[in-house]
Amino acid sequence: MxxxxxxxxxxxxxxxxxxxxxxxxxxxxxxxxxxxxxxxxxxxxxxxxxxxxxxxxxxxxxxxYINMQFSAPRRQHGQCPVAQTSLEPRGAAVSLLVCATKSKTCPN
Structure with missing residues (x-):
């Protein structure tokens, strides 16, 4: 290995x-x-x-390359795009996750 x-x-x-x-x-x-x-x-x-x-x-x-204002319609099979920012205790952004997730409450 x-x-x-x-x-x-x-x-x-x-x-x-x-x-x-x-x-x-x-x-x-x-x-x-x-x-x-x-x-x-x-x-x-x-x-x-x-x-x-x-x-x-x-x-x-x-x-x-990331559009933080991004908005897209619900995809097939109930998936919708999600952008989440992880913050450290002081409030500074430490990571960004962009994915498609199954959700009943899509932002759009």
Whole structure:
């Protein structure tokens, strides 16, 4: 398992853009936090046929990609999109979760 993880994270195979190894992704995330105040890390599952040591890649995104005013109609099977922000005790945002959830009380 260790060899497999090293093969994945020590190469650019872990980056969805194919530019950085894991340390480079950490640096990119840190720079994004300094510039934008937050960062999004997206896990992207890949097919086994893609030839990666581990079938997922990471993508680092600036928080500008999130529309905090987002509103969408109820999806099929009763799912509706939800955006939740986790706050620390002092009130600072520490994480954002965007997902589709089953709910009888959709915001729209």
């Amino acid at each position: 260790t060899k497999l993880a090293r093969a994945h994270f020590d190469s650019t195979a872990c980056d969805a853009a194919g530019r950085h190894n894991f340390c480079g992704l950490q640096l990119q995330a840190a720079r994004t936090i300094v510039i934008s105040g937050a960062v999004l890390a997206r896990r992207r599952w890949r097919r086994a046929s893609d030839g990666l040591p581990v079938p997922f890649q990471l993508q680092i995104l600036e928080p500008d």
